[in-house]
Amino acid sequence: MKVIVTGGAGFIGSAFVRMAIGETDMHVVNLDKLTYAGNLENLTSIEKDPRYRFVEGDICDAALVDSLMAEEKPDAMVHFAAESHVDRSILSPEPVIQTNLRGTFTLLEGARKHRLKRFVHVSTDEVYGSLEAPLEADENYPLNPSSPYSASKAGSDLLARSYFVTYKMPVLITRASNNYGPYHFPEKLIPLMISNALEDRPLPVYGDGQQVRDWLYVDDHCRGILAVLRGGREGQIYNIGGNRSLPNLDVVHKVLAITGKPESLIQYVTDRPGHDRRYALSSEKLMRETSWRPLMDFETGLGRTIDWYRTNSAWVARVRSGAYRTYYEKNYGNREAVSS
Numbered sequence: 001m002k003v004i005v006t007g008g009a010g011f012i013g014s015a016f017v018r019m020a021i022g023e024t025d026m027h028v029v030n031l032d033k034l035t036y037a038g039n040l041e042n043l044t045s046i047e048k049d050p051r052y053r054f055v056e057g058d059i060c061d062a063a064l065v066d067s068l069m070a071e072e073k074p075d076a077m078v079h080f081a082a083e084s085h086v087d088r089s090i091l092s093p094e095p096v097i098q099t100n101l102r103g104t105f106t107l108l109e110g111a112r113k114h115r116l117k118r119f120v121h122v123s124t125d126e127v128y129g130s131l132e133a134p135l136e137a138d139e140n141y142p143l144n145p146s147s148p149y150s151a152s153k154a155g156s157d158l159l160a161r162s163y164f165v166t167y168k169m170p171v172l173i174t175r176a177s178n179n180y181g182p183y184h185f186p187e188k189l190i191p192l193m194i195s196n197a198l199e200d201r202p203l204p205v206y207g208d209g210q211q212v213r214d215w216l217y218v219d220d221h222c223r224g225i226l227a228v229l230r231g232g233r234e235g236q237i238y239n240i241g242g243n244r245s246l247p248n249l250d251v252v253h254k255v256l257a258i259t260g261k262p263e264s265l266i267q268y269v270t271d272r273p274g275h276d277r278r279y280a281l282s283s284e285k286l287m288r289e290t291s292w293r294p295l296m297d298f299e300t301g302l303g304r305t306i307d308w309y310r311t312n313s314a315w316v317a318r319v320r321s322g323a324y325r326t327y328y329e330k331n332y333g334n335r336e337a338v339s340s
């Protein structure tokens with residue numbers, strides 16, 4: 001099977017490419033624009049493999065998508081490429097609209113023209129919005145996104161589904177919970193807290209820190225996507241969760257315990273606008289239809305992730321230089337320290 005992977009230089013996309021090349025016989029063409037979040041260092045372990053090709057380019061570039069599909073004649077596409085961060089989408093919504101909506105549309109059109117046999121659209125549980133405990137979203141739960149990021153993902157999900165309904169295109173949609181693991185850009189909660197803790201910097205907790213997320217180890221997510229790619233039913237949506245819900249503050253305490261750093265590093269700061277209180281989803285459908293299960297226990301996965309950040313301090317230093325500092329100042333500089 002030959003697969004075009006979009007966004008394969010990012011956090012989850014690169015884990016998927018490493019898995020597809022390392023553990024299957026797939027051929028992978030990675031189409032990635034190399035935004036601030038795309039990093040070819042994430043792929044050095046497989047970059048020389050004859051089954052792998054990298055193409056630098058924008059998923060919004062219809063001519064490029066068309067010529068790549070004509071040239072490569074892929075069997076499938078797994079679409080990860082996105083502007084993926086809620087805080088950045090709040091500071092500047094335009095890129096999420098462009099890449100997540102326009103880009104997904106461009107790929108769907110390319111897939112339609114070239115009669116692609118399988119299109120897996122990678123989405124998120126954030127499209128369901130905030131759920132009161134003890135509710136869990138199944139795939140039929142109404143969409144109720146809160147941020148420009150999650151609204152753009154919900155829009156692209158609906159567009160992808162419309163290509164199945166209208167054009168009978170073989171579209172499948174996955175919605176995963178919060179991922180964590182190695183190579184995670186240090187703007188999201190877990191990698192930010194780990195890299196700040198390792199450098200004895202303050203850990204900025206939004207609001208009261210009691211917001212709940214379900215945590216999924218990135219390789220469990222990638223195995224779930226492989227299961228959907230191989231065995232999912234066309235036109236279906238599949239939730240992929242880690243079955244491990246935790247308030248943010250508990251996650252931060254675990255990071256401090258494993259890194260051996262003091263609680264005094266925690267700094268409560270002004271909350272994120274429109275902050276979703278709780279995400280929760282059921283992966284019952286994927287488990288019923290395939291042999292997929294989330295395998296990584298959270299404490300083990302977090303320990304491994306922290307070890308990776310300790311060992312890869314040069315990777316962290318490189319991605320935290322330059323434009324990252326400007327972003328950090330913009331996002332955190334205006335946040336008042338509520339207490340510490």
Ligand code: NAD
Nearest residue numbers: 007009010011012033034035037038058059081082084179
């Ligand atoms: P990421 O930000 O780490 O990586 C995104 C990748 O897409 C980067 O390599 C970037 O260069 C590339 N990209 C961005 N715009 C592009 C464009 N216009 N053309 C081509 N490439 C472009 O993201 P991630 O965390 O790996 O997330 C991947 C996907 O998984 C996204 O669709 C996201 O919505 C979804 N998702 C993420 C999570 C999570 O916890 N991170 C959870 C569920 C779903």
Ligand code: TYD
Nearest residue numbers: 086178187188189190192204205206211248
């Ligand atoms: P994040 O990793 O941005 O993922 P998402 O908002 O897409 O779920 O944030 C996870 C949770 O952590 C969310 O409730 C916001 C919170 N958070 C902080 O408290 N401080 C931070 O510096 C960041 C980045 C997130």
